[in-house]
């Protein structure tokens with residue numbers, strides 16, 4: 262087992278990227294709350310809905326998936342899931358959906374509160390469970406739902422037909438929102454948002470690619486936290502600045518030979534799937550105590566939203582991880598594994614996310630073969646703590662480590 | 670040099686004393702695993718069997734679900750690696766190991782030096798594990814050790830279509846009530862386990878020779894059904910249940926030699 266280097270951790274510098282990113286993530290909730298109190302309309306928004314639209318219109322939105330992750334990480338996943346299950350929702354449904362539907366009913370969770378919605382923004386480029394989840398919210402709360410349908414893409418490129426289909430829906434969503442909220446779309450403001458979002462994305466991609474250094478200047482679990490800002494705030498200038506700061510810190514760590522992974526980095530793996538939020542400490546300690554650093558995840562690639570114009574933006578949303586085919590998804594991961602000198606792949610078979618986990622058996626087999634690395638998977642759930650076994654996780658991680666050790 | 674391997678599973682405790690990493694000097698196997706008094710008792714019995722004392726042991730390695738809680742161990746190592754090492758010691762030609770234990774099933778592939786290359790384990794479901802057989806034996810009121818005898822007498826194996834242990838339980842009860850003979854039901858149960866595990870095995874490329882380890886390996890009904898489903902003959906050793914402990918003792922030996 263790797264020895265923890267017993268150094269006193271300095272208090273968090275308020276100017277550090279970590280502190281800034283934490284503030285931005287928290288502000289996403291507080292500013293929406295403030296908007297609500299001013300009498301403005303607030304939306305609930307799915308994570309891969311084109312955030313540029315509400316941002317350009319100046320609309321406050323919050324993200325139920327983020328909220329559910331926060332609630333689960335703070336230990337209330339089971340309580341909330343039980344509420345929606347007692348309403349008749351099956352425990353086979355995504356736990357984010359179950360938590361969110363429960364929150365819409367009880368309207369309070371001290372673990373992570375957020376304002377109630379006046380409208381809903383739904384995009385199914387990550388899954389179709391989203392549609393029913395938001396439809397039910399819309400019915401229960403009697404509020405409008407704006408829906409963008411992005412079909413699963415069997416090709417590597419986005420065809421002109423798909424682009425036309427999606428573009429028309431983006432335009433229609435803008436029109437609906439203008440009508441609903443009285444806010445006006447401005448091309449000038451949109452350009453600004455697009456530029457900032459590009460800046461934030463470039464910094465994120467560059468920061469996450471610092472994992473190519475050996476040892477990596479960061480603990481991959483950091484990314485899981487910082488990612489919240491990429492989801493909720495990438496169109497904001499503070500986010501761009503904080504991500505650039507993060508990049509500078511990682512480069513500096515590399516030069517100084519230090520890392521936020523505070524033990525000796527003996528092995529480097531890729532982690533596949535959403536984090537097991539209710540068991541974050543257990544899953545991260547199981548790796549860290551063995552000197553295993555999770556240096557990369559598909560999130561490193563997924564939030565690189567870089568585009569030049571409206572059409573390009575539409576294409577970017579057609580290419581988010583869950584909307585693309587197995588081969589394309591696999592190739593993206595192989596690239597990450599090779600660029601970051603990954604020695605093993607740990608797959609979270611997430612009982613909540615059928616879409617993500619469904620083709621993972623075959624995809625991880627192909628990745629393992631292409632990169633000549635061992636693959637281990639464990640059962641878990643992003644937000645329902647009842648679907649995880651610590652002993653099972655531990656054995657598989659140890660097995661993975663023993664193979665990597667034998668191959669050194 | 671004597672080394673010691675202890676495999677603390679969910680339902681059994683197994684110990685092996687090895688001399689110079691290549692000779693089994695003593696062994697023990699008790700029902701009762703993690704959280705019971707069996708591990709301590711198994712340790713005592715294996716040492717007695719090998720005529721050694723604690724101070725004669727140069728190193729101890731623990732494996733199995735209880736490995737982290739066994740305080741006297743110098744090393745703790747996963748049962749995946751240990752089953753690989755143990756099986757390779759008994760069958761030097763083995764490349765694929767199918768282990769069906771009390772609460773999980775795993776398929777391990779080895780390289781030609783006996784090192785683990787990859788592994789797959791069952792998901793959280795109990796189907797395809799020893800627990801499934803325990804539950805079924807319990808319904809039929811026959812000892813789990815006798816399943817094999819009953820299965821051999823089957824004329825027409827029953828079809829158990831549910832993979833879920835709870836569903837299969839009611840399926841077996843209703844077939845029993847419908848007058849299906851016990852041997853036919855037992856054969857159907859064995860085939861159900863084999864079907865589940867062979868699907869797991871086929872996800873890793875099966876390279877012969879193939880052997881089985883773990884408690885369920887004793888059951889020829891499951892073994893034969895599995896062999897048919899994967900299309901390879903399956904090696905069996907009376908030591909199958911001890912592979913984990915043998916592997917742990919070999920691991921302890923190798924580590925000690927390296928350290929010296």
Ligand code: SF4
Pocket residue numbers: 355356357358387388389390391535583613614615616617643
């Ligand atoms: S976790 Fe999976 S199923 Fe749940 S909302 Fe996200 S993509 Fe959909």
